[in-house]
Amino acid sequence: MQQKNQDTAVFVPIVKICGEYYLLLTRRSTRISHPGQISFPGGHIEDNETLLECAIREMREEIGASPSSLEEVYPLNVNTTVTSRKVITSFVGFIDNLEFKLDRREVEDVIFLSLKALMLTPPETIIMPNGKKTIRYRFPGFVVWGATARIIEASIQKILQIIEGREDGSSDCLGANEVMRIREE
Secondary structure, three states: OOOOOOOEEEEEEEEEEEEEEEEEEEEEEEOOOOOOEEEEEEEEEOOOOOHHHHHHHHHHHHHHHOOHHHHHHEEOOOOOOOOOOEEEEEEEEEEEOOOEEOOOEEEEEEEEHHHHHHHHOOOOEEEEOOEEEEEEEEOOOOEEEEEEEOOOOOOOOHHHHHHHHOOOOOOOOOOOOOOOOEEEE
């Protein structure tokens, strides 16, 4: 597949905290496009880079994390943004090392979205000012909408199947003296 520099890719990180799975989302910095919006780590491909390499590189740059194993990275879907018609290819994988280093030029903070909460929250259709339709998920303190919401909606069943296939019954619960570390760059 021939790729152009306008091609974009995102990584949908899954983390496990105290036996419960979460999607890791970012709140975009106010210094970049789409300020304050909730998204997955991702961006444009660079020369001679595959879409998967782009998604992993962007995740490393934005939140300082890498997938636990490339053998557990799965393609999800291809989505097109409603307004700019950008094509976004998404991949999902697990992050077992819960230590993050945020690039504050790109990321304001990270949000852990419980899959249980997600399953209890149906998407809502919204009409944008330009008259086009998209969807959103509303949670206390934040809203996931647009391309990110559509990636979640189109992928959630596959994500749940991937998690079910990975489950081995052991607990990865953080101990009382362990913390998730988030460092600023």
